[in-house]
Every structure is written in structure tokens, then in C-alpha cells.
Amino acid sequence: MKKSHTTLWITLLVLLLVLAGAGIWGYLFMKRVIRGVPSVAFLKTFVPVTTSVIYDRNGQVVGKFYREKREYIPLRKMPPLILHSVLAVEDSKFYQHGALAYGSIIRAAISDALAGYLREGASTITQQLARNIFLNHRKNLVRKLREAILSYRIEQVLTKDEILELYLNQIYFGEGAYGVQAAAKEYFGKDVRDLSLPEAALIAGLIRSPIEFSPYLHPQASKRRQLIVLKRMESVHFITHDELKKAYAQNLVLRRRTRASNPNAYFLEYVRQRLEKIMTGDQLYGGGLRIFTTLDARIQEIALHSLRKGLRTIDRRKGFRGPIRKLDVPALRKVEHASRPLEEAEKNPAVLGRRVEAVVTRVQKDGFWFDWEGVPGFVPIERMLWAKKVLSGPNFDKDVKVLDPFFPSLILHPGDVVMVHLTGFHRVSLKWGWEGSLDQVPLIQGCVVAINPRTGGILAMVGGYSFRRSKFNRAYQAIRQPGSSFKMFDYGAALEHGYAPGTILKDEPLVFYDSVHKRVWRPKDYERNFLGPVPMRKALAESINLATIRMVRNIGVGPVINLARRMGITTPLNHDLSLALGSSGVRPLELTSAYAVVANQGVRNPLHALTRVLNYQKTTVYEHVPAPQSVYDPAYSYLLTSMLESVIKDGTGRDALVLGRLLAGKTGTTNDFRDAWFIGYSPDIAVGVYVGMDDHRSMGRGEFGAHAALPVWIDIMRQALPLFPNTPFSIPDDVVDVRIDPKTGLRTPMNDPNFVVEVYKKGQLPPIEVSEQKVPDTDFYNIPAAGQGK
Numbered sequence: 001m002k003k004s005h006t007t008l009w010i011t012l013l014v015l016l017l018v019l020a021g022a023g024i025w026g027y028l029f030m031k032r033v034i035r036g037v038p039s040v041a042f043l044k045t046f047v048p049v050t051t052s053v054i055y056d057r058n059g060q061v062v063g064k065f066y067r068e069k070r071e072y073i074p075l076r077k078m079p080p081l082i083l084h085s086v087l088a089v090e091d092s093k094f095y096q097h098g099a100l101a102y103g104s105i106i107r108a109a110i111s112d113a114l115a116g117y118l119r120e121g122a123s124t125i126t127q128q129l130a131r132n133i134f135l136n137h138r139k140n141l142v143r144k145l146r147e148a149i150l151s152y153r154i155e156q157v158l159t160k161d162e163i164l165e166l167y168l169n170q171i172y173f174g175e176g177a178y179g180v181q182a183a184a185k186e187y188f189g190k191d192v193r194d195l196s197l198p199e200a201a202l203i204a205g206l207i208r209s210p211i212e213f214s215p216y217l218h219p220q221a222s223k224r225r226q227l228i229v230l231k232r233m234e235s236v237h238f239i240t241h242d243e244l245k246k247a248y249a250q251n252l253v254l255r256r257r258t259r260a261s262n263p264n265a266y267f268l269e270y271v272r273q274r275l276e277k278i279m280t281g282d283q284l285y286g287g288g289l290r291i292f293t294t295l296d297a298r299i300q301e302i303a304l305h306s307l308r309k310g311l312r313t314i315d316r317r318k319g320f321r322g323p324i325r326k327l328d329v330p331a332l333r334k335v336e337h338a339s340r341p342l343e344e345a346e347k348n349p350a351v352l353g354r355r356v357e358a359v360v361t362r363v364q365k366d367g368f369w370f371d372w373e374g375v376p377g378f379v380p381i382e383r384m385l386w387a388k389k390v391l392s393g394p395n396f397d398k399d400v401k402v403l404d405p406f407f408p409s410l411i412l413h414p415g416d417v418v419m420v421h422l423t424g425f426h427r428v429s430l431k432w433g434w435e436g437s438l439d440q441v442p443l444i445q446g447c448v449v450a451i452n453p454r455t456g457g458i459l460a461m462v463g464g465y466s467f468r469r470s471k472f473n474r475a476y477q478a479i480r481q482p483g484s485s486f487k488m489f490d491y492g493a494a495l496e497h498g499y500a501p502g503t504i505l506k507d508e509p510l511v512f513y514d515s516v517h518k519r520v521w522r523p524k525d526y527e528r529n530f531l532g533p534v535p536m537r538k539a540l541a542e543s544i545n546l547a548t549i550r551m552v553r554n555i556g557v558g559p560v561i562n563l564a565r566r567m568g569i570t571t572p573l574n575h576d577l578s579l580a581l582g583s584s585g586v587r588p589l590e591l592t593s594a595y596a597v598v599a600n601q602g603v604r605n606p607l608h609a610l611t612r613v614l615n616y617q618k619t620t621v622y623e624h625v626p627a628p629q630s631v632y633d634p635a636y637s638y639l640l641t642s643m644l645e646s647v648i649k650d651g652t653g654r655d656a657l658v659l660g661r662l663l664a665g666k667t668g669t670t671n672d673f674r675d676a677w678f679i680g681y682s683p684d685i686a687v688g689v690y691v692g693m694d695d696h697r698s699m700g701r702g703e704f705g706a707h708a709a710l711p712v713w714i715d716i717m718r719q720a721l722p723l724f725p726n727t728p729f730s731i732p733d734d735v736v737d738v739r740i741d742p743k744t745g746l747r748t749p750m751n752d753p754n755f756v757v758e759v760y761k762k763g764q765l766p767p768i769e770v771s772e773q774k775v776p777d778t779d780f781y782n783i784p785a786a787g788q789g790k
Contacts, residue, residue: 087238090207094160316386353422490551500639737759
């Protein structure tokens with residue numbers, strides 16, 4: 001008896017110790033759990049990381065900055081369809097229960113116990129919100145307990161509507177889309193308020209597993225999940241059975257996934273780099289900013305396509321460089337086996353116009369067959385004739401061979417991977433395949449900049465052929481020799497030193513000896529002939545080097561550099577006469593901006609791409625403040641513009657006469673055809689085009705500015721000028737017309753029949769001298785009257 005009492009006391013003591021230990025462990029465990037639970041007080045003012053949207057000057061969306069692709073919208077703007085779809089499948093009794101749904105928890109616990117692991121969730125929408133904002137998605141006891149505590153605290157701070165609003169803007173739907181608005185745009189290209197019932201059901205079904213139920217990756221699983229959502233909606237009386245059947249039977253049109261880069265990519269990167277200097281990364285990528293820029297999306301698209309077309313034209317002149325790579329025989333057989341023509345209903349015109357890498361499957365006398373994405377295609381021989389010129393090495397002049405006669409089999413073989421431009425559809429038996437032309441990615445690069453002279457705003461910026469292939473922005477990162485396009489500064493400085501468009505310059509041989517380096521410099525013109533005395537207007541229009549050098553030697557290099565600095569050139573400039581011919585490197589953006597100063601009557605507006613930035617509360621956090629500066633006399637600006645008009649009317653830019661507008665500009669070509677330029681303007685837009693090899697190799701003989709860059713400029717201006725009024729250049733009051741002798745540059749008497757009309761600034765008129773000599777080059781002068789003169 002005594003022994004049994006002792007045993008009982010020992011048992012009770014052990015039990016008490018176990019309970020005490022369990023209690024202490026439980027206390028410490030819960031203390032650890034609670035210690036890891038963050039405060040939820042900030043949720044009252046919490047706004048999820050939201051996409052920043054960039055607009056052009058016309059209010060068109062041109063890009064977005066984000067870490068999480070999200071557009072926050074309040075609950076009141078969400079349609080009932082999306083609310084009912086999500087509630088039905090995720091938490092149909094959300095408005096009835098508290099933070100936790102205990103019945104669901106018990107059911108899930110039994111299921112997990114039977115399975116022997118945590119396989120089923122019972123999370124309410126509040127729990128899911130807690131997990132997404134504060135926790136991770138690992139299934140373990142500590143996380144579940146913290147989730148429960150957080151959910152309880154959230155329900156003490158927020159109303160049910162506030163919780164649902166946060167949830168629907170926070171949850172991930174796949175394809176980089178966070179929140180229902182981003183999901184609606186990503187999958188269907190529309191606002192959430194415009195979703196149909198089947199579209200809303202599909203989006204709601206993604207919440208459980210965006211990858212497993214992706215309509216792009218797993219369309220059948222996505223369709224099954226959509227049906228589950230619709231059945232849940234029917235079971236809780238959000239829809240009828242007839243609505244379910246009709247919605248499930250409807251074929252959905254998904255937004256086409258594309259890997260194409262944003263046409264504004266170079267400009268957006270330029271803007272991003274400037275914004276990062278004035279705000280934090282969290283503000284820029286998640287602050288829901290509205291960023292208003294100077295970009296004109298219409299001109300940007302024109303510039304991009306014109307540059308690409310121009311570079312491809314130059315590249316085809318150089319020759320075909322051969323296939324990109326070659327497939328081995330097993331890989332080719334696999335491609336051929338999988339290839340099948342398109343049904344009539346499968347023809348997608350949206351694909352046409354793309355340039356793709358395709359596999360050559362068969363080469364014939366009249367063309368070649370290829371395969372792209374499992375569909376056959378054909379390129380007829382007439383769309384590959386440019387490839388009869390074959391480039392076999394890096395030298396565009398020496399490593400070229402012309403195949404005559406030409407057959408496709410001379411350059412292509414089955415298994416070759418080549419670039420094909422998809423242009424249409426080709427009959428394949430009773431079905432369809434692609435039709436295209438042989439293409440290749442250009443080696444030669446270039447850039448385009450368009451500037452508003454009146455504001456200094458950047459209207460367009462294309463930094464290369466493709467942002468995806470090269471993120472180097474040649475518009476403002478490249479420093480290249482401008483060649484004769486720099487002469488604008490030479491002649492502009494000369495005007496400030498008493499020269500005028502009618503001043504006579506000498507085109508005669510010059511020889512300079514460098515005693516330091518023991519070198520001789522003999523500058524020359526491309527034609528290598530000498531015209532003797534030439535008017536200043538003609539010297540600029542026809543880009544006569546020797547006349548220009550003599551003029552700059554007379555006024556000094558210093559004034560030229562000074563004018564370039566005033567107009568915005570910041571790169572180092574050589575303090576020698578070679579500068580007159582554009583030997584010092586400049587940035588295309590700065591050089592184009594300098595031309596814009598002349599177009600704006602000598603007033604320089606600082607270059608800028610941003611006009612205003614608003615935060616998510618629509619409060620201005622940045623605004624551009626105009627700061628115009630008069631850096632050049634308006635009269636000289638007009639005289640210089642008048643001479644640059646002659647470049648197009650009678651000089652190296654005469655091909656631009658096809659535009660039928662009074663425009664000014666200048667070509668530029670450097671030694672060995674390494675760089676080609678054309679920069680020109682109207683009163684409303686200045687456009688600069690640069691073309692060249694990134695490694696400074698020659699582009700090949702004949703690639704002058706007028707041949708390589710000017711066609712791109714013409715193509716841009718042809719499409720961009722109609723967007724602006726046909727405004728003539730403004731003539732300052734102190735500019736007058738003067739009758740001069742074109743041989744001497746002196747004024748002629750009123751009774752002298754041999755004269756031309758030239759423009760001068762008042763107070764700087766040439767002296768009168770009677771000349772009986774014959775007038776040379778009178779046909780060269782054909783300028784409109786600039787006002788009343790003597």
C-alpha cells in the first residue's frame with residue numbers, strides 16, 4: 001500500500017514536471033513566434049509598390065518603370081465580376097467570418113494529418129494578405145501561427161473593404177503582373193472594368209498557382225481552373241447555371257505575348273538615368289509616379305523605323321555576310337519533321353513585318369524554303385538578289401565579291417540559320433506558309449535625335465539599331481568626329497567677326513608644317529580641285545575645305561571654340577586648324593542641340609527630357625523650369641540659317657529638295673568614310689542623324705553624309721514635318737537685302753544689271769564698288785528676299 005502511494009506521487013510529480021516543462025517551452029515558443037510578428041499599424045496608410053508610368057508630351061503612355069508590374073485601383077472602381085470571381089474561389093464567406101475560418105482550418109488539419117504532411121491550406125483572404133505583405137510561402141507551424149496572429153491584428157486595423165482592396169492590388173497573377181488591373185492588361189490588354197465573366201474567372205483562377213494555370217504555358221489546365229471558378233460562383237449564387245455554360249463555352253482572345261523591345265527604349269533609359277539622380281530607387285520603381293516627358297511618340301516611331309531602314313539599306317550595299325549559324329543534320333531533321341503549314345484560321349497578320357531567325361530547309365533555283373516556329377515559308381529569288389554581293393571579311397571595299405550569275409545555292413544550304421523578313425503568306429498545297437525576303441542585322445550603327453528648338457525638349461532619341469542588341473546610346477554616349485557638320489561653328493564665328501554670306505573666300509592650296517612632330521598637313525577637298533575666289537555662301541553649301549580653313553585661320557580657332565561652347569558643346573576641342581574640318585569628337589545630341597539654337601534665333605534652351613513628375617498622390621515632386629539664354633545674335637542666326645538653306649538648295653544636301661519645304665542643314669563626312677552626318681532643321685524641329693561603325697572602321701568608299709545619313713533625315717522629315725505648321729524662318733528687323741557683285745562681294749550701283757541679292761546685318765554692309773567684270777556663279781544665288789535693302 002505504502003509502495004503504491006509512493007509510485008502515485010512519483011507519477012504525479014513527473015507529470016507535473018512534464019506539464020511545467022511543456023508550459024515553459026510553449027511560453028518560450030509563443031514568445032519567439034510573437035517576437036517575429038511585425039506591427040500592422042502602418043497598413044492604414046500602406047500603398048503597395050506601384051508601377052511608375054511615363055507619358056509623352058501628348059499624354060500617350062510610352063513606358064513604365066517597375067520592380068513589380070502593378071497599377072493600384074480603389075475597390076469602388078473594381079467591377080462586381082472580378083470581386084465575385086475572386087471571393088467565390090478564394091474566400092466566399094470573407095464578409096461573414098473573422099480573421100480565420102475555423103471550419104476550414106479543422107477540415108484542412110484532418111486532411112493534413114491523414115496525409116502526414118502539410119498539403120492543404122485553409123487561408124482566408126486576410127491570411128493571404130498577411131502572408132504576401134509580411135511573410136513567406138513556406139508551409140511550417142511557425143509561419144502559420146504568425147500568419148494567424150497577423151490576420152487577427154489586420155482585422156483590428158482595417159475594414160473588410162480595405163483588406164479586400166489591398167489584397168486585389170497586392171496578389172501576384174503571373175507574367176510579372178501584380179494586382180487585378182495589371183493582370184487584366186497583361187492577359188487581355190484591357191482595364192479590369194472591361195473584363196467579361198470568363199476573363200474574370202480565368203484571372204481569379206490564377207491566384208492559386210500563376211504558373212501551373214497560366215493560359216500561355218498550360219492552356220488546358222487554365223481552362224479547367226476557369227471551370228472550377230465558375231462552378232464556385234454558381235454554388236454561392238453569384239451567377240446562374242446558364243451563365244456558367246455560356247462563359248465556359250466562350251473562346252478567349254489573349255493578349256499576344258511579344259519579345260519586341262519598346263520603340264522608346266533608348267529615350268526611357270536616358271530618362272531613367274536622370275531620374276535616379278533626383279530620387280530614390282523605391283520612389284522611381286515603386287512609387288506610382290506619373291512622369292511627363294518631352295518625347296513625341298509619333299516622331300520617335302518615325303525616327304526608329306527610318307534609322308533601321310536606312311541602316312539596312314547601307315548594310316545591303318556592303319553585301320551578304322553568310323548565315324548566322326548552321327544546324328547539324330539531326331537538328332535539321334527535327335525541324336523538318338515538326339514543320340506543318342497553317343490552316344486558314346491560323347493565319348495571323350499581326351506577325352507580318354517581323355524579322356526572325358529562320359532555318360533554311362530546301363534551296364531551289366527560284367528561291368529557298370525555310371521554317372520558323374514550326375511553319376514552312378518561302379523566299380523567292382527576286383527578294384534575295386541583293387545578296388549576290390558577298391562580304392567575306394571586315395573590309396567593306398576589299399573583301400567583296402559579286403556573284404554573276406547568281407543562284408541561291410551559291411550562298412545558302414539546308415541547315416543554315418538566316419534572318420528573314422516576314423512579308424506575307426505563301427500557298428503550301430491547300431494550306432499556308434510564310435512568305436518573306438532575305439535579311440540580316442546591320443553591322444553599321446547610327447543614331448537619331450530630334451529636338452524642339454523653341455523649348456530644348458527632346459522629341460525623339462534613337463541610340464542605335466536595336467536596344468535589345470546594344471544598350472549603348474550613341475545619341476549621347478558616343479563621341480564621334482563631326483566632319484563638315486562642324487562648319488556651322490566656323491561660319492557662325494566668322495559672321496561675328498565681320499564676315500557675311502557674300503564675303504569672298506579663297507579656295508587655294510595650303511600646306512602646313514608641324515615642326516614638333518615633323519609632319520606635313522595638306523588639307524584638300526574631296527574633288528581635289530581649286531575654285532579660286534568663292535562666295536562664303538557657296539563655300540559652306542558645297543563644303544569647300546580650303547576656303548573654310550583660310551577663313552578660320554584669319555579669325556582664329558578661339559572664336560570657333562567659344563561659339564561651340566556657348567551653343568552647348570562640352571567635349572574637348574582641338575585648338576588647331578584641323579578643328580575647322582571637324583577633327584574633334586562631339587556627341588550627336590549636343591551637336592543637334594547647337595543647330596537648334598540657330599533655328600531658335602540664337603536662344604539656347606537647356607536640353608531636357610522631363611517636364612513634370614507627380615507622385616501617387618498627384619503632388620508635383622519635380623518640374624522643369626525653362627531657362628532660355630541668348631547666346632548668339634538673332635541677325636547672325638538668320639544669316640547662318642540662310643547659308644545652311646543653300647546647302648539644301650544648291651549644295652551637298654540638295655537631295656532634300658524633294659521635301660518641298662524651306663529647310664536648313666549640313667552634311668558631314670570624315671576621313672576614310674568613318675562617320676557620316678546630316679543635321680538640319682525647320683523653325684519647329686531640329687533633327688540630327690549620325691551613321692558609323694562602333695569600332696571606327698571605314699564604312700566603305702562612297703558613304704558620304706549625303707549618301708548614308710541624309711536619306712534617313714529625309715525619310716524622318718517627310719513624315720514629321722506635317723505634324724508642324726509650315727512656318728518660315730523669322731527675319732530679324734536688322735537683316736536687309738543688298739545687291740552685290742558675286743565676284744567681289746561689294747555692293748553694286750542700282751543701274752548695274754550684273755548683281756545678286758544677298759542678306760546682311762544692318763551696319764555691316766559691304767562698300768560700293770563699280771565692277772565691269774563678268775559675274776560668275778550668278779545661278780548659284782537664288783534666295784528669297786529678306787527685306788528692304790540698299
